[in-house]
Amino acid sequence: MLEDLSLKIDKALKKITGQGKLTEKNISDTLREIRIILLDADVNFRVAKEFIDKVTQKALGQEVLASITPGQLITKIIYDELTELLGGSNSELTLNPTGITKIIVVGLQGSGKTTFCSKLAKTIKGYGRKPLLVAADIYRPAAIEQLKTLGESIGVPVYSQGIIDPRDIAKSSLDYAKANGFNTVIIDTAGRLHVDEQLMSEVADIKKLTEANETLFVVDSMTGQDAVNSAKAFNEKVDFDGIVLTKLDGDSRGGCALSIRAVVGKPIKFISNGEKLEMMDVFYPDRLASRILGKGDVISLVEKAQQSFDDKEAEKLEEKFRKNKFDLEDFLKQIRMIKKMGSLSSIIGMIPGMNKAIKNEQIDESALVKVEAIIHSMTKEERRNPKILNGNRRKRISRGSGTSIQDVNRLLKQFAEMQKMMSKLNQKGFMNSVLSKKNIKFS
């Protein structure tokens, strides 16, 4: 589905790319498709509508500069708007240098609160603080045991009083923290439905009683349209400070983050992926924006490419891609450029569509060294026209490069595959935007 949508937006953008200027008509076509992309990504119906209206306004007023294509312009506007809505900048947790910092973690059932609490405790501990986890979920069977097990595994004490009123647990946990020298208290509350008035009042009370410094609302990134309702209700009741987005290691597009952000206006502070306790990331709005648009980390790729690519070299290569005259000589040059950009797998992961194409191929970084050696052992003619590489020539090359004949065969096969893929990408118009020296700056 991710790839499908990626294709869809490619198609949508393509309609604009290469059409001299943005007219009301071709923008409206594209925006209609983008609307579907957003809705399929679980962006709330109303939020999507407002977003598109905003983009339309901007896009119509804007002139298309000669140096960029309309496709690039609209990409930038969409991306900028999305990034802006998602938060504009990273938002960190406030930890008081003195006294006890109190953090309350709230959310619906199954959103990942308990796991997040442990991760947060571990992270905070890593900063040299003394965290205390508080088990205030008295409803779900064995929730206290779960937190205790997790606390033990990360070496963070868990405060629990068993099944008594969570308000009392929260309150006395602060005394306990004070008496025992803890400077950060993380309270894991029970999952609750936003329509459950009694439980919603309970969590509001906990916030008041503890005078919490940070209240974090945890939300499953797979949440659909209803995200706005639950987020709104929680925000009205506890006025939370930030959002924690969980389970982004799945393949959800995370459109609910945009909905929540738009509706409650609170920053997204953390990403919490996986049950392993070391995986926690700070939130980057720009990356989520590309994910919602199904474009992978296109923008990061563009930036990275800009830093490392020699413009002229790139232009030449681009020309060859276009004409499908890409040969082994160019392949060698390209390998050198790519090496400047960082690890191959990380680069490939950022290209939409590529993920799928390469998914089943193992990416072995050291293989690049072999590849270079093999190409070095070829004559100019062989590099330009690999078709002439018969058995004898291949044997010679393998000897000359200190590799096996299988290695040579594999490279040639892969190269043929790559040529195929390049021509596909070329059709998609993607290489165009990556390799063009006229790339607009995304900042």
Next chain:
Amino acid sequence: MKLFKNINIDKLKTGLNKTREKIVNKISETFSGKAIIDETFIDRIEEVLISADLGVEMTELVIEDLKTRMKKEEDRSTERMIEILKKALVSNLSVNNLESFDYTPDIESNKPFVILIVGVNGVGKTTTVGKLAYNFRQSGLSVIIGAADTFRAAANEQLTIWADRANVEIVSKEKGSDPSAVAYETVSKAISQKHDIAIIDTAGRLHNKSNLMEELSKIKRVISKLIPHAPDEIFLVLDGATGQNALIQAQEFMKTTKITGLIITKLDGTAKGGVVFQIIKKLKIPVRYIGVGEGITDLQNFDPVTYVNVLC
């Protein structure tokens, strides 16, 4: 024998009430009395359906269906249109038109009847196992449950509490053990102790983690070795609040384990779980039960008419 006689419309509606009123109002406010199918009306329906997580494609299909049905209608009052819309929706909840929605597992001729519960993290699998066990037990059947979620901290303890509440036997091993060993032992015990039903809880897994999905097919293989027809049901539990990703979840789980039915949880909130329309349409998997709360009795047979009435 109908097992779950506890369909309680009120329970389902309690949480949904506010939204329900809103939706009916939304359509009625513009179209009091007579109405024709115009753009505004279609837009309203579109908003209602998309907001219920049906997805763009499914929403368009339903609207097309509605338009076709309306052509034959003399009466074009708002009430009539909503009635027709509901009919169109109900018909889309059926895997094949002949099927009865009154799901009754054939336990009598397949003893022990083995049910495997799967799903992504946090959808409510363990709670659902507890409720299922209780309901079957209440129907006079003997039940054994297996705690094959050996990964999540305190998952065993959680299921043990449910087993106590439901008054059924439980098989569990220490954290980190092989889940298929738990499944094997559960089914073995079900055979030797002549239980009617074995329900196996599994760890939550994101459907794009291939090693975990492989583990699931291993559990399934191990069970089949003991009883060829087992597992008799593989229920995929979906969180009612999940959006379009639920379809991908179903597709991916379908690849490794043949899902035979869906259980939609957390429908006591304002979420509608409308993505099931797509799952039913594309994957032909029927919805069997819905979860409407954390209480042990909060599991109901899925009833499309009730569900659609709550939807709009």
